[in-house]
Amino acid sequence: MAFDYDLFVIGGGSGGVRAARISAGYGARVALAEEYRLGGTCVIRGCVPKKLMVFASGFPQSVADAAAYGWEAQIGAFDWPSFRSKLDAELQRLEGIYRANLDRSGVEIHDCRATVAGPHEVRLNDGREVTAKHILIATGGRPVVPEEWQGMGCMTSNDVFLMDELPKSILIVGGGYIASEFACIFNGLGVTTTQFYRGAQILRGFDEESRGHIANEMMASGVDLHLGTDVIAIEQRDGQTHVKASTGHDRSYDAVLCATGRRPNTDGLGLEALGLELKANGAIPVDNYSQSKIPSIYAVGDVTDRANLTPVAIREGHAFADTVFGGKPSYFDHGLIPTAIFTQPEYGTVGLTEEEARAQGPVDIYAAAFRPMHSLFAGRDNRAMMKLIVCRETDKVLGCHIVADHAGEMIQLAGVAIGMGATKADFDRTLAVHPTMSEELVTMRTATRSHSD
Numbered sequence: 001m002a003f004d005y006d007l008f009v010i011g012g013g014s015g016g017v018r019a020a021r022i023s024a025g026y027g028a029r030v031a032l033a034e035e036y037r038l039g040g041t042c043v044i045r046g047c048v049p050k051k052l053m054v055f056a057s058g059f060p061q062s063v064a065d066a067a068a069y070g071w072e073a074q075i076g077a078f079d080w081p082s083f084r085s086k087l088d089a090e091l092q093r094l095e096g097i098y099r100a101n102l103d104r105s106g107v108e109i110h111d112c113r114a115t116v117a118g119p120h121e122v123r124l125n126d127g128r129e130v131t132a133k134h135i136l137i138a139t140g141g142r143p144v145v146p147e148e149w150q151g152m153g154c155m156t157s158n159d160v161f162l163m164d165e166l167p168k169s170i171l172i173v174g175g176g177y178i179a180s181e182f183a184c185i186f187n188g189l190g191v192t193t194t195q196f197y198r199g200a201q202i203l204r205g206f207d208e209e210s211r212g213h214i215a216n217e218m219m220a221s222g223v224d225l226h227l228g229t230d231v232i233a234i235e236q237r238d239g240q241t242h243v244k245a246s247t248g249h250d251r252s253y254d255a256v257l258c259a260t261g262r263r264p265n266t267d268g269l270g271l272e273a274l275g276l277e278l279k280a281n282g283a284i285p286v287d288n289y290s291q292s293k294i295p296s297i298y299a300v301g302d303v304t305d306r307a308n309l310t311p312v313a314i315r316e317g318h319a320f321a322d323t324v325f326g327g328k329p330s331y332f333d334h335g336l337i338p339t340a341i342f343t344q345p346e347y348g349t350v351g352l353t354e355e356e357a358r359a360q361g362p363v364d365i366y367a368a369a370f371r372p373m374h375s376l377f378a379g380r381d382n383r384a385m386m387k388l389i390v391c392r393e394t395d396k397v398l399g400c401h402i403v404a405d406h407a408g409e410m411i412q413l414a415g416v417a418i419g420m421g422a423t424k425a426d427f428d429r430t431l432a433v434h435p436t437m438s439e440e441l442v443t444m445r446t447a448t449r450s451h452s453d
Contacts, residue, residue, distance in 0.1 A: 008132035013040020015301035015313030016138030022321035024105040033114035038098040042310040057188025068378035080166040116270040139265040141302035152234040154258040167254035175202040177341045179259035184344040198230040207353040264303045288331040338415030340408030348411025351399030362392040364447040386440040395423040
């Protein structure tokens with residue numbers, strides 16, 4: 001059978017674009033459909049604009065530190081419309097780069113929605129139907145508002161970047177990394193910020209000691225964090241959103257941001273009609289090579305709900321292209337993923353948590369909490385934390401956790417060492433770079449505590 005394309009990619013985010021470009025580089029005839037904007041969640045409504053907001057929110061503290069260091073410095077009011085205008089221009093620039101790279105690679109772009117009409121058929125919403133030997137689903141995910149709060153004026157993370165003005169007060173519902181990051185961002189921008197989380201501690205699934213440290217630092221910086229707290233009712237009153245809480249902390253806010261979860265974008269794609277059974281949350285089940293139960297249909301990125309991170313989607317997309325069109329069967333190992341959470345302070349992590357490591361066998365924990373030189377001189381009480389988790393039997397470093405300014409930059413390099421199988425002895429023999437925060441990683445000589453089982 002002659003196909004119109006060797007590969008049709010549905011979704012123009014990081015994973016889909018990488019897969020399309022690499023596949024085209026191998027000589028495949030490739031088309032890609034994107035119904036919104038090229039760049040996907042990361043570029044348009046996620047990592048990139050969020051990180052720029054993180055930068056913006058940090059300047060009040062930087063200026064205060066500058067004054068403490070002897071500069072005549074003071075900060076004025078934050079101009080959200082001006083910032084948003086520059087933000088929009090930057091996202092437009094990045095989207096243009098994505099489009100140019102696809103064009104340069106010879107990928108045919110369809111600026112419309114596409115659905116799957118058969119194992120080798122794709123239907124475009126302009127009425128056309130095309131065929132492809134392989135179909136790759138890379139439609140990502142989306143934030144969801146619980147059904148009971150839909151239509152009540154709650155924002156999602158997508159809406160933050162489209163605000164016409166900055167609210168004076170905001171409630172953020174949720175305790176994951178998106179909720180916690182935005183709590184720090186709005187707090188830094190001068191918004192009175194409250195965060196509700198129904199669990200016992202934010203950042204569920206991460207290292208217990210690290211998440212507790214972050215929560216304490218967030219509260220010390222001004223975030224009004226309420227743990228064990230859920231929303232009971234929401235209603236609009238006098239231009240504000242009134243929220244009734246399970247703990248009696250009832251208040252009205254200018255805005256409410258719901259960051260309670262995300263869902264893979266598979267609604268209406270036509271996959272179930274082909275007999276492909278999706279997971280309960282709509283995710284596409286795939287094997288290590290990103291292939292679904294239908295041999296011609298693959299999926300990468302957040303739509304598979306494996307590890308919902310942009311670099312992971314990129315690696316999955318690249319591995320798909322290498323496997324299907326490059327003659328080099330490969331897959332991305334999800335077992336050791338360095339990542340950063342851009343709270344204030346940042347959290348960088350790679351490898352096992354203390355709790356995970358303890359469940360595997362005897363471990364030694366090396367941890368230190370201290371006041372960094374920069375903030376100490378400025379008169380701030382902020383504390384950084386460094387932590388190594390070491391297998392007692394092999395001396396191998398199983399995990400590294402950093403809570404500090406620029407932790408994301410530091411964990412990248414720690415990820416290289418741990419990915420290579422570094423031992424605690426390797427860390428110990430590495431000369432400290434002084435004076436830095438990161439030198440603590442190679443100067444902790446005595447275990448803080450040990451676990452035998």
